[in-house]
Amino acid sequence: MANFGLDDLRVVNPYDIAFREAVSAVGGAHVLKSARVFGSVGDAVADCSLVVGTTAAQKRELQQPLERLDTGMPPLREHSGQAALLFGSEKFGLSNDDLSFCHSLLRIPTAPETPSMNLGQAVAICLYEYARRVPATPRRARSDAIEGADAEQMTKMLLDVLEQSGYTNRITAISTEQKIRRWVRRMRLGRRDIPLMLGILRQVLWKFRDSEK
Amino acid sequence: MANFGLDDLRVVNPYDIAFREAVSAVGGAHVLKSARVFGSVGDAVADCSLVVGTTAAQKRELQQPLERLDTGMPPLREHSGQAALLFGSEKFGLSNDDLSFCHSLLRIPTAPETPSMNLGQAVAICLYEYARRVPATPRRARSDAIEGADAEQMTKMLLDVLEQSGYTNRITAISTEQKIRRWVRRMRLGRRDIPLMLGILRQVLWKFRDSEK
Numbered sequence: 001m002a003n004f005g006l007d008d009l010r011v012v013n014p015y016d017i018a019f020r021e022a023v024s025a026v027g028g029a030h031v032l033k034s035a036r037v038f039g040s041v042g043d044a045v046a047d048c049s050l051v052v053g054t055t056a057a058q059k060r061e062l063q064q065p066l067e068r069l070d071t072g073m074p075p076l077r078e079h080s081g082q083a084a085l086l087f088g089s090e091k092f093g094l095s096n097d098d099l100s101f102c103h104s105l106l107r108i109p110t111a112p113e114t115p116s117m118n119l120g121q122a123v124a125i126c127l128y129e130y131a132r133r134v135p136a137t138p139r140r141a142r143s144d145a146i147e148g149a150d151a152e153q154m155t156k157m158l159l160d161v162l163e164q165s166g167y168t169n170r171i172t173a174i175s176t177e178q179k180i181r182r183w184v185r186r187m188r189l190g191r192r193d194i195p196l197m198l199g200i201l202r203q204v205l206w207k208f209r210d211s212e213k
Numbered sequence: 214m215a216n217f218g219l220d221d222l223r224v225v226n227p228y229d230i231a232f233r234e235a236v237s238a239v240g241g242a243h244v245l246k247s248a249r250v251f252g253s254v255g256d257a258v259a260d261c262s263l264v265v266g267t268t269a270a271q272k273r274e275l276q277q278p279l280e281r282l283d284t285g286m287p288p289l290r291e292h293s294g295q296a297a298l299l300f301g302s303e304k305f306g307l308s309n310d311d312l313s314f315c316h317s318l319l320r321i322p323t324a325p326e327t328p329s330m331n332l333g334q335a336v337a338i339c340l341y342e343y344a345r346r347v348p349a350t351p352r353r354a355r356s357d358a359i360e361g362a363d364a365e366q367m368t369k370m371l372l373d374v375l376e377q378s379g380y381t382n383r384i385t386a387i388s389t390e391q392k393i394r395r396w397v398r399r400m401r402l403g404r405r406d407i408p409l410m411l412g413i414l415r416q417v418l419w420k421f422r423d424s425e426k
Contacts, residue, residue, distance in 0.1 A: 003334075005324040027327035070345060108341065111218040114240035117337075121216075124334035125341045128321065132283060167416040179409065187400040196392065203380040204417055211424035 002028035004127040009035040010044045010084075041086070041101050042152055049081035049145035051185070053094050053102035054126060056115040063182050065104045072106045073129050081145050085126060090119040097174075100181040101148070144190040154194070155181045157201040164208045215241035216337070217344040222248040223257045223297070254299070254311050262294035266307050266315035267339060269328040278317045285319045286342050298339060303332040363407050368394045370414040377421045 001009060002025070009031050011019060024032040038044035045051045052075075057066055076083055086102060088094035099105070108117065108125055117125075158180050162168045168176050189197065214222060215238070222244050224232060237245040251257035258264045265288075270279055289296050299315060301307035312318070321330065321338055330338075371393050375381045381389050402410065 002327040003321075003323045003330050005327075025331055026329045108216075109344065109346075110216045114215040114218075116239045117216050118238055118333070120331070121334055121337035124331070125337055128338045128341070131322065161417060162413060165413075165416045165420040167413055183406065183409070187402075189400075193396065196396075200375060200378075200380055203378045204374065207378040207421065208424070211421070 001031045001127060004131040006127060007031050007034065010038055011035055012038050012041055012044050041098050042148065045084045045086070045101055045148040046152070047082050047147050047149065048084040049147045050076065050079045050083040051086055051102045051148065052076050052083070053086045053099055053105045054088070054122060055093060055099070055105050055107055056117065057105070057107045058115050062099070062105060063179070064099065064102055064186065067104065067106055069106050069108050069126060069129050072104065075104070077130060079145070082147070085130070087119060087123060096178055100178040101185070103185045144192065146189050146191055146194060150191070150194050151184050154197055154201070155184050157198060157205070158184065161201055161204050164205065214244045214340060217340040219340060220244050220247065223251060224248055225251050225254050225257050254314050258297045258299070258314055260295050261297040263289065263292045263296040264299055264315045265289050265296070266299045266312055266318045267301070267335060268306060268312070268318050268320055269330065270318070270320045271328050275312070275318060277312065277315055280317065280319055282319050282321050282339060282342050285317065288317070290343055298343070300332060300336060363404070364397050367407070367410055367414070368397050370411060370418070371397065374414055374417050377418065
């Protein structure tokens with residue numbers, strides 16, 4: 001991260017001893033020292049209006065757009081709000097729940113028979129690509145993308161509607177939650193859509209409650 | 214190396230214990246197993262007609278052409294004979310003697326104040342760049358964008374929900390309809406999202422009707 005001029009490291013539920021005893025590379029002490037620990041991915045990206053996940057894309061059917069690292073990096077590079085690049089653990093990668101917080105996914109093109117990468121190397125390659133060149137004519141970046149906390153509020157409220165309408169019972173609740181979370185992030189909502197959307201959901205919930213009296 | 218389809222690893226005067234006890238990453242066993250040990254850089258590159266060195270290029274006056282990784286990689290990639298990419302030790306990099314075997318030098322562009330890189334990460338980035346191909350064809354357009362009829366069905370059903378929940382009364386109906394119509398089309402919905410979305414709306418409407426009985 002220090003090599004490529006980045007410093008906002010956020011760590012979710014790290015293995016405590018390893019994290020506390022981690023020694024930074026030359027010139028990277030400030031990154032490790034200022035790293036923040038979070039209890040969940042949702043908390044870690046709460047102020048981010050763009051979350052891009054990384055995956056070897058081997059096992060799962062992915063629900064988000066998956067792009068090659070070099071062609072998929074420009075939107076992250078040009079994003080004008082707070083953006084996050086999300087990596088999973090060395091062993092398991094990102095879970096389906098983790099993935100549901102992502103707007104899109106990147107994969108590093110590798111030899112087909114050896115897709116699994118060392119985490120530190122994968123991070124280095126992604127940040128190299130991030131810093132690689134300055135785009136000549138940057139596309140206009142969206143400045144009004146909604147932040148993680150707003151997206152999560154909408155997700156929760158929509159889930160309330162689904163549960164109270166009896167929808168959620170029809171399929172397993174967890175897969176619904178992930179599905180809805182992904183879906184909210186995939187919509188092209190801007191900040192000014194939030195009051196409208198929350199207003200609609202609030203009204204539906206009110207109607208549910210009112211009719212039960 | 215295995216991640217990027219390379220397998221001819223040559224090691225010069227390795228620290229013996231570390232090298233013998235090295236454990237390869239997943240899928241990389243064959244690279245480590247077939248690695249050859251040499252007593253000097255000269256021996257290691259004896260059969261190579263192109264040797265490209267890597268350097269942070271900080272301290273020394275360099276005698277060879279120094280290129281940025283991305284612009285300097287094509288000659289290596291396109292070389293028809295045996296070519297070597299040469300890395301120095303983690304601590305000291307390539308010595309002046311090592312450098313004298315090189316035809317040219319590459320440097321990974323880094324933040325000016327943090328030029329020194331972890332060896333494994335530097336190798337990964339160089340091999341990523343080596344294997345990276347410039348995309349020949351533009352990205353494929355999304356073929357699963359929803360059609361107007363689907364969008365309209367969703368718009369109408371959403372408006373039903375708004376009306377029956379009492380939402381629409383609060384603002385003028387026409388502006389709501391236009392707002393919702395624009396909004397549905399601005400969402401990044403694909404065709405497979407339609408059944409989910411319509412299912413949710415149907416369920417909410419059903420719940421409204423059911424509670425009025």
